[in-house]
Amino acid sequence: MSARSDIPSDVHAVFNQSPPFENVDLFGTDRALQEAVAANGAAGAAAELGAFGRRWGEASMFERARQANEHLPRLSTFDPKGRRLDTVEFHPAYHAFMADSVGAGLHASTWRLDGAVAAAPAEVERAARFYMVAQVENGHMCPITMTSAAVAALAAAPGLRAALMPKIVSRGYDPRFRPWPEKSGMTLGMGMTEKQGGTDVRANTTRAMRDGEAYRITGHKWFMSAPMSDAFLVLAQAAGGLTCFLIPRFRPDGSVNALHFQRLKDKLGNRSNASAEVEFDDAYAQRVGGEGEGIRTILAMVQRTRLDCAIASAGMMRAAVARALHHTRHRAVFGKPLAGQPMMRAVLADMALEAEAALALVMRLCRAFDLAKSSPAEAARARLLTPAVKYLVCKAAPALAYEAMECLGGNGYVEEDALARLYREAPVNAIWEGSGNVMCLDVLRAFARDRDAARAVLDELARETRGLPGATETLDTITATLTGDAAEAHARMAVERLARLAAAAALNAGGPAIVAEPFARSRLAQSHGATYGTAALGAAETTMLLSRALPEM
Numbered sequence: 294m295s296a297r298s299d300i301p302s303d304v305h306a307v308f309n310q311s312p313p314f315e316n317v318d319l320f321g322t323d324r325a326l327q328e329a330v331a332a333n334g335a336a337g338a339a340a341e342l343g344a345f346g347r348r349w350g351e352a353s354m355f356e357r358a359r360q361a362n363e364h365l366p367r368l369s370t371f372d373p374k375g376r377r378l379d380t381v382e383f384h385p386a387y388h389a390f391m392a393d394s395v396g397a398g399l400h401a402s403t404w405r406l407d408g409a410v411a412a413a414p415a416e417v418e419r420a421a422r423f424y425m426v427a428q429v430e431n432g433h434m435c436p437i438t439m440t441s442a443a444v445a446a447l448a449a450a451p452g453l454r455a456a457l458m459p460k461i462v463s464r465g466y467d468p469r470f471r472p473w474p475e476k477s478g479m480t481l482g483m484g485m486t487e488k489q490g491g492t493d494v495r496a497n498t499t500r501a502m503r504d505g506e507a508y509r510i511t512g513h514k515w516f517m518s519a520p521m522s523d524a525f526l527v528l529a530q531a532a533g534g535l536t537c538f539l540i541p542r543f544r545p546d547g548s549v550n551a552l553h554f555q556r557l558k559d560k561l562g563n564r565s566n567a568s569a570e571v572e573f574d575d576a577y578a579q580r581v582g583g584e585g586e587g588i589r590t591i592l593a594m595v596q597r598t599r600l601d602c603a604i605a606s607a608g609m610m611r612a613a614v615a616r617a618l619h620h621t622r623h624r625a626v627f628g629k630p631l632a633g634q635p636m637m638r639a640v641l642a643d644m645a646l647e648a649e650a651a652l653a654l655v656m657r658l659c660r661a662f663d664l665a666k667s668s669p670a671e672a673a674r675a676r677l678l679t680p681a682v683k684y685l686v687c688k689a690a691p692a693l694a695y696e697a698m699e700c701l702g703g704n705g706y707v708e709e710d711a712l713a714r715l716y717r718e719a720p721v722n723a724i725w726e727g728s729g730n731v732m733c734l735d736v737l738r739a740f741a742r743d744r745d746a747a748r749a750v751l752d753e754l755a756r757e758t759r760g761l762p763g764a765t766e767t768l769d770t771i772t773a774t775l776t777g778d779a780a781e782a783h784a785r786m787a788v789e790r791l792a793r794l795a796a797a798a799a800l801n802a803g804g805p806a807i808v809a810e811p812f813a814r815s816r817l818a819q820s821h822g823a824t825y826g827t828a829a830l831g832a833a834e835t836t837m838l839l840s841r842a843l844p845e846m
């Protein structure tokens with residue numbers, strides 16, 4: 294008997310494997326992104342975003358991301374003679390990402406030199422870039438986010454902010470370990486979490502003693518990421534209560550400030566970024582805001598880091614869907630491409646729908662940030678929806694990353710494939726900057742503090758989702774739950790629905806109703822199954838969602 298003619302004689306022939314997912318135009322291949330950018334006032338930036346997307350989708354960027362996450366940051370606590378160093382060494386790939394992201398203004402483009410917010414659509418434009426970067430490398434985005442968000446807290450110290458802003462808005466990344474006034478640009482970090490509590494920062498034990506115009510800080514922080522930042526916003530107990538401070542790496546006299554790094558965390562993901570345990574030993578600090586106003590001051594920063602968590606998670610979802618689609622289009626099983634098989638198509642379309650909704654949701658929220666200064670309605674929208682959006686999108690990303698990985702079968706599970714790293718990265722955005730339950734409590738707080746404003750946001754969502762399946766019932770459930778006796782116990786259910794309703798509204802306003810309708814039907818009117826592929830999507834809807842999600846490549 295002769296061998297089958299379709300079996301290659303070369304045992305090393307590689308066939309039925311997808312080509313590498315690289316040299317991808319991250320903007321041009323993402324129709325939902327183009328539409329969301331246009332719908333939220335940034336159509337004029339399309340050409341620049343296109344160039345950005347082509348650059349970040351280059352094979353060299355994906356390779357650099359692999360390097361930055363394989364060659365981990367290394368802590369140097371002491372020099373060979375026992376003198377303290379407290380420095381962290383990063384792989385050049387990490388620095389290259391920092392230089393690119395700072396160069397593109399991701400760390401400061403939403404601010405003006407005077408510390409005021411930049412004009413719309415600065416948030417939407419930045420978010421589009423941030424979302425594309427999140428599809429490539431996530432670790433370095435931590436200091437990028439913190440630097441950008443810290444400016445909001447610095448509003449409480451106008452003099453200090455005026456001194457820092459020229460260095461913050463600079464597009465020159467300067468990684469040298471030097472006092473910030475000597476550098477061409479600077480980045481900022483944040484230290485709130487202590488061993489005994491991260492959510493409950495009122496339990497902070499770090500102490501601040503006044504020393505003339507400045508303060509001396511003594512205590513510890515259990516997580517302080519990006520420890521090579523030039524300065525950190527830190528909470529500490531002063532005589533007047535919990536207070537926000539700026540702790541620079543160097544004292545004004547040029548000597549190294551007393552920040553002693555104990556060790557770096559060995560993390561599940563986010564490995565290119567260093568997260569340190571740190572002790573302050575009489576560290577020099579400047580006050581930001583009044584004594585006792587620490588929580589209020591730092592919350593201005595945290596609202597923005599939460600927004601970034603949601604944008605980055607939406608970006609990760611996009612990366613996962615695109616990679617799953619790409620692979621299944623090139624991989625045949627039982628003689629037919631996977632992406633042509635009915636059950637796989639149902640899984641892929643359901644994931645594409647979830648990812649597109651996440652994107653529409655975060656971009657509409659960025660529009661609210663863009664308009665908040667001039668519109669109380671948009672400010673109220675940003676206040677109520679930021680925690681809800683962070684809750685839903687950051688929680689959706691890990692499950693979606695897992696399902697995308699399974700679409701690649703065994704190939705998805707090995708470390709050489711970017712999906713494995715994405716999967717390990719995905720949970721962190723839900724955990725830091727306020728974990729899931731804390732986000733729900735924050736929605737309750739917003740509702741309780743200004744019920745009229747919150748109701749106005751719900752009324753607006755009602756108008757924007759009129760006619761969509763399940764919208765009215767969802768709204769009724771949200772209102773009844775958030776105002777009911779057991780609001781806290783049922784908050785997750787209400788907040789998830791709130792975010793889904795807002796996603797339906799964003800899809801309805803920005804994209805073709807053909808996407809909003811199946812989203813509302815499968816997520817508002819019906820309860821979605823525990824896994825992807827369980828939404829009852831029609832064949833035409835499935836085809837439409839898959840062709841929107843990624844052109845054939």
Ligand SMILES: Cc1cc2nc3c(=O)[nH]c(=O)nc-3n(C[C@H](O)[C@H](O)[C@H](O)COP(=O)(O)OP(=O)(O)OC[C@H]3O[C@@H](n4cnc5c(N)ncnc54)[C@H](O)[C@@H]3O)c2cc1C
Nearest residue numbers: 483484485486490491492516517518725726728729730731
């Ligand atoms: C990789 C990484 C980097 C980090 N970097 C920084 C950093 O740079 N700076 C910094 O300050 N922190 C940082 N953190 C810390 C992070 O912000 C905290 O871990 C987070 O805020 C949660 O605090 P916690 O770990 O103390 O958990 P806890 O506060 O103990 O909370 C545990 C769980 O309980 C839930 N919970 C809390 N209160 C309630 C309630 N009332 N009702 C119901 N549930 C509740 C929370 O949602 C959470 O799920 C980092 C964390 C990670 C993982």
